[in-house]
Amino acid sequence: MKSHLKVAARTASASPERSKGNQDNVTQLKSNDSKARISPEVLTRIHDVMVKSRVLEERLIKMYKQSDGYFWIGGPGEEAFNVPLGLQVKKGEGKDYDYLHLHYRSSAIVLAMGAEPIGSIRQMKNVATDPYSGGRNFSNHYSIRKWNIVPISSTIETQYASAIGTAIAQKRHGGTGITIVNGGDAGTAEGEFASCLIWASRPINPLPILIIVTNNSYGISTPSEGQHGEKQISDRARAFGIESRTINGNDVEESYQAIQEAMDYIRKERKPFFIEARVSRLYGHSSASGANFVGGEADPLVLFEKKLEESKVMTRKQMDELRDRYTQEFLDMAKQVKQEPMPDASTIYDYVYFGQRGKGW
Amino acid sequence: MLRRFTTTSILAREEKVGKMATIAQAIRMALHVGETKLGVTDIFGEDVGPPLGGVFTATQGLTKTWNSPLDERGIIGAAMGIALAGDRCVAEIQFCDYIYNTIDLLKLAGNACWASNGDWNLPMTVMTPVGSGIRGAIYHSHSFDATATHIPGWKIVMPSNALDAYGLLIACMKDPNPTMYLKPKALLRVKGEDLIPGEPENEKELRDRIDAPLGDRTQWKPKWPEGLTDFTIELGKGKIVKPGKQVTVVSYGRTLPIAKQVAQELEAQEGISAEVIDLRTLWPYDWAMISESIKKTRRAVFINEDTEVSNFGEHLLRRAVEEHFYDLVARPRLLAGAFLPGVGLADPLEAASVPQADSIRDLIREVAKEAA
Ligand SMILES: Cc1ncc(C[n+]2csc(CCOP(=O)(O)OP(=O)(O)O)c2C)c(N)n1
Ligand SMILES: [Mg+2]
Numbered sequence: 224m225k226s227h228l229k230v231a232a233r234t235a236s237a238s239p240e241r242s243k244g245n246q247d248n249v250t251q252l253k254s255n256d257s258k259a260r261i262s263p264e265v266l267t268r269i270h271d272v273m274v275k276s277r278v279l280e281e282r283l284i285k286m287y288k289q290s291d292g293y294f295w296i297g298g299p300g301e302e303a304f305n306v307p308l309g310l311q312v313k314k315g316e317g318k319d320y321d322y323l324h325l326h327y328r329s330s331a332i333v334l335a336m337g338a339e340p341i342g343s344i345r346q347m348k349n350v351a352t353d354p355y356s357g358g359r360n361f362s363n364h365y366s367i368r369k370w371n372i373v374p375i376s377s378t379i380e381t382q383y384a385s386a387i388g389t390a391i392a393q394k395r396h397g398g399t400g401i402t403i404v405n406g407g408d409a410g411t412a413e414g415e416f417a418s419c420l421i422w423a424s425r426p427i428n429p430l431p432i433l434i435i436v437t438n439n440s441y442g443i444s445t446p447s448e449g450q451h452g453e454k455q456i457s458d459r460a461r462a463f464g465i466e467s468r469t470i471n472g473n474d475v476e477e478s479y480q481a482i483q484e485a486m487d488y489i490r491k492e493r494k495p496f497f498i499e500a501r502v503s504r505l506y507g508h509s510s511a512s513g514a515n516f517v518g519g520e521a522d523p524l525v526l527f528e529k530k531l532e533e534s535k536v537m538t539r540k541q542m543d544e545l546r547d548r549y550t551q552e553f554l555d556m557a558k559q560v561k562q563e564p565m566p567d568a569s570t571i572y573d574y575v576y577f578g579q580r581g582k583g584w
Numbered sequence: 585m586l587r588r589f590t591t592t593s594i595l596a597r598e599e600k601v602g603k604m605a606t607i608a609q610a611i612r613m614a615l616h617v618g619e620t621k622l623g624v625t626d627i628f629g630e631d632v633g634p635p636l637g638g639v640f641t642a643t644q645g646l647t648k649t650w651n652s653p654l655d656e657r658g659i660i661g662a663a664m665g666i667a668l669a670g671d672r673c674v675a676e677i678q679f680c681d682y683i684y685n686t687i688d689l690l691k692l693a694g695n696a697c698w699a700s701n702g703d704w705n706l707p708m709t710v711m712t713p714v715g716s717g718i719r720g721a722i723y724h725s726h727s728f729d730a731t732a733t734h735i736p737g738w739k740i741v742m743p744s745n746a747l748d749a750y751g752l753l754i755a756c757m758k759d760p761n762p763t764m765y766l767k768p769k770a771l772l773r774v775k776g777e778d779l780i781p782g783e784p785e786n787e788k789e790l791r792d793r794i795d796a797p798l799g800d801r802t803q804w805k806p807k808w809p810e811g812l813t814d815f816t817i818e819l820g821k822g823k824i825v826k827p828g829k830q831v832t833v834v835s836y837g838r839t840l841p842i843a844k845q846v847a848q849e850l851e852a853q854e855g856i857s858a859e860v861i862d863l864r865t866l867w868p869y870d871w872a873m874i875s876e877s878i879k880k881t882r883r884a885v886f887i888n889e890d891t892e893v894s895n896f897g898e899h900l901l902r903r904a905v906e907e908h909f910y911d912l913v914a915r916p917r918l919l920a921g922a923f924l925p926g927v928g929l930a931d932p933l934e935a936a937s938v939p940q941a942d943s944i945r946d947l948i949r950e951v952a953k954e955a956a
Contacts, residue, residue, distance in 0.1 A: 374699050376695075387665050391665065418658035
């Protein structure tokens with residue numbers, strides 16, 4: 224096939240200029256002679272997970288609106304960045320694999336890693352079978368130890384602090400496992416963001432962390448332009464000598480390539496890399512702001528499907544069928560989950576301590 | 585280069601009670617066992633590594649120590665991550681006065697297991713010096729037990745002597761949960777009365793072996809006593825440090841040795857028989873021991889030096905009232921720190937702000953003598 228989308232091949236080891244962290248590093252990273260193509264299989268795979276995660280989020284929103292859940296927050300609008308990220312994670316348990324310190328817009332990452340959508344539906348309905356919190360936490364608050372996905376907490380930015388520690392352990396351990404942390408733009412005003420930059424770039428022990436900010440230009444209702452004087456959030460990383468770039472997170476190939484280059488660099492150099500991805504927020508902040516589709520923002524899935532159609536990787540019909548299939552599947556799952564039991568009140572004290580059941584004092 | 589470590593010399597006044605290791609030395613020895621036998625990978629915090637080895641000398645001479653940036657939230661976050669990755673760390677917050685900006689993260693460390701419905705556990709220890717007694721003024725005298733015991737998911741200990749300091753720290757380093765090790769500043773230099781297993785009997789020998797010299801220590805290496813073990817004091821177990829019949833006194837940390845001494849004097853001089861319990865672990869605490877004692881004495885006093893409002897002693901008092909209302913023959917009491925923004929520096933201010941021997945003696949006597 225001649226019409227594959229282009230992405231950069233795996234970059235060679237970092238050049239001396241790159242490790243200086245100078246102003247031009249973004250362009251240097253971008254200019255790469257040896258372009259590779261994402262195979263149609265991978266493109267189709269990316270598309271599949273993008274649709275899956277979009278339809279899943281829309282199902283969660285419907286559940287909220289039908290009172291099958293108390294609160295929705297999630298990631299529609301971030302799929303073009305999050306799916307390529309999830310697909311490139313080195314998945315497994317322990318220091319040889321990647322640790323993920325995520326926030327509440329990460330469903331597409333977790334689905335790309337292979338999570339079952341019904342888990343998200345169960346958490347939305349806060350039933351006992353919720354695999355991530357047993358009905359204790361909000362939607363999209365994942366915890367998957369066997370894949371190094373540490374518990375997602377609602378507390379903005381704290382994940383940037385705990386990311387320091389897994390990276391310290393991985394640096395000492397050696398190998399190619401890295402730590403990945405993501406969060407929003409407004410949260411970068413919190414202290415933990417600065418902590419992460421400082422600790423990741425200590426000259427005595429630079430850390431293998433992929434530091435990600437998905438910038439949707441808002442913190443709930445507050446536009447970032449009135450609160451943030453820095454031109455780009457990625458400039459802050461540059462001040463610490465951290466390799467850093469701002470990308471269009473609504474573009475699948477740009478995202479895939481940037482993530483691949485960043486991961487290659489971190490796995491090899493055992494140093495931090497920073498990506499600011501400009502993304503959309505298609506259903507507003509959360510159910511607290513209505514969870515209705517907002518116009519005027521670029522839809523990464525629409526953009527990608529247009530490209531797939533133009534490059535003849537997929538037909539409109541195939542894509543529509545896929546969407547219909549997931550829509551029906553998730554509707555059926557939601558119906559099934561509605562029949563599942565709520566957690567038992569007697570379990571409230573379980574796991575205050577590791578392995579402990581019952582009150583214990 | 586010759587450096588003088590003024591912080592150490594000002595704060596680390598040597599005091600004598602027993603003849604054995606101090607709490608600071610006990611902590612150091614326990615950490616040595618931790619890093620050589622219990623898989624401790626990181627002992628870190630502000631000025632924890634060489635050259636200083638901690639502002640109270642508690643981390644001198646160890647091999648897994650390192651200095652962190654001056655960032656308490658970073659320190660707790662790093663500890664959480666190290667624990668999430670399955671390594672085992674002891675992180676220090678230099679003074680508990682500076683731990684307050686980490687409460688968000690302490691909450692998270694405490695809830696990660698519960699919030700994930702048992703999926704994750706965080707085997708990490710945070711240690712921090714607490715309390716008054718070293719003329720620490722407003723920002724080196726805070727207590728943290730009232731706040732720490734308000735954060736579920738942690739196990740919290742506070743030793744009052746060197747042997748317990750050792751055994752409790754070993755227990756913390758073995759526990760799969762977040763553990764908080766509160767070090768009573770005023771007692772760190774007090775010599776113990778009981779020998780730690782493996783400790784040399786001659787305390788000068790111990791000093792020569794494990795105390796770093798002042799000045800240049802780049803060439804210095806400790807000679808750890810060979811016989812040190814993983815002697816463990818089970819978490820959640822208190823200790824009756826003075827048996828008695830008339831009134832139960834529950835305390836921990838700085839006020840514990842004072843309460844014990846006062847109780848001994850009251851018995852010798854006035855025939856008042858107080859039973860003094862060193863709680864040692866604040867959470868989960870030894871209610872069985874307290875409860876048994878109250879059933880016997882039918883009177884109870886709770887003593888600590890954190891501020892009195894929403895104080896941990898208030899919880900114990902509430903439970904004593906709820907479960908032993910009909911056993912008690914006198915009003916149970918709490919003696920705690922005055923509800924103030926801080927502890928003032930001048931002697932009369934500090935003395936009036938936190939329990940001292942006189943106030944402890946008066947209260948024990950009063951409760952013991954109150955008409956049934
Ligand atoms: C520490 C903290 N402060 C406030 C909140 C409430 N809150 C939840 S989301 C949010 C906005 C976050 O904006 P941003 O970091 O840009 O992420 P986005 O939601 O836009 O992806 C706020 C203020 C919180 N959860 N945690
Ligand atoms: Mg935002």
